Amino acid sequence: MSKIFKVGIIGTGFGAKVHAPIFSHHPQFEVKAIASVARGNVNDIKEMTGIEQIYTNWREMIEEEDLDLVSIASAPYLHHEMTLAAFEAGNHVLCEKPMAFNADESLAMIKARDKANKLGLINFEWRYLPARLKVKEILAHQKLGKVLHIQYNCIFPGYESSISTSRGWLGQEDKGGGFLGAIGSHMLDTLMWWTGEKISSVYGQLHTYVPQNLQAPADERELRTADDSFQVLGSFSNGTSLQMNLISTARHALGWRLEIVGTEGTLVMTDDQEVLLGENQGNLEPVELSPAAEAPSHFTHALSRYYPAFQPMVERLYLTLLNGDTRDIPTFEDGRNVQLIMDAIRASSKEGQRKQVVYP
Secondary structure (H helix, E strand, O other): OOOOEEEEEEOOOHHHHHHHHHHHHOOOEEEEEEEOOOOOOHHHHHHHHOOOEEEOOHHHHHHHOOOOEEEEOOOHHHHHHHHHHHHHOOOEEEEOOOOOOOHHHHHHHHHHHHHHOOOEEEOOHHHHOHHHHHHHHHHHOOOOOOEEEEEEEEEOOOHHHHHHOOOHHHHOHHHOOOHHHHHHHHHHHHHHHHHOOOEEEEEEEEEOOOOEOOOOOHHHOOEOOOOOEEEEEEEEOOOOEEEEEEEOOOOOOOEEEEEEEEOOEEEEEEOOOEEEEEEOOOOOEEOOOOOOOOOOOOOOHHHHHHHHHHHHHHHHHHHHHHHOOOOOOOEHHHHHHHHHHHHHHHHHHHHOOOEEOOOO
């Protein structure tokens, strides 16, 4: 049975630029309204999105609009408050990652979801890329045997933008900023989704290599307190070892690289575009991937980068809202597990010692 789900989006950054057009492109979703957090220019948002109902107060949108789903795309320190308000109003929630400011807030969000008897889902959309789905399939079929070690690394060419532009809340620790939350949360979720195992212990180092945008005028420079890079050593619950690194402030791009070493084979994924598999003594050979979802021709190049991941997420979300089946979509429990690990990594970095991750 077909149904149109009415969506309200909080956030006129990523929410307006990515959530709104991709939700609007899906025939079973109708974006009814968008709410600004920083009270952006209403006319600019209307022109950009084509959505008529633009609010400068997100609470007013939740209270006044008849919605099925609230999609939260704000700074992480606001997720808890917004989620509780959305559940109180009787809406389902799709929340951007990281789920909350800390694990205590994520637990309160789960309790609010259960009290409201609604769905609480996390936008770990990169799970749905064809290359990542293929890695999941290979591990599920145990083609590598017992997995011994996983190494997951990324180096971005972000130095120039770091010294020349403002990062806003992303550069502020007290706003839930930092690349551990922005990108590391995706990496941690995908690692546990691929393996079906929880990360049990971590030793982390967080760095702020570029603490100011030094090319800005002196009176406009921001002092950054959140991490722009991180390194993590860890173990999964089954003993598999883990190394995870991200540098966002390099001069040159070295991209993404995943290496998984098992007793019966090896897997390499590069830039979410190519998967190589070597079984037993055989050579590493490319594995055929399913075609990625193609963005409509009128979408901008920037938006088209998100479409292959977010469009399948939205399709899965529609089916979940229709039938309540959450087996193939990231839930609040997934978000809380990641939050517990990130809290442990931050504590490890501050205290200089390995931390156990304690799950409920």
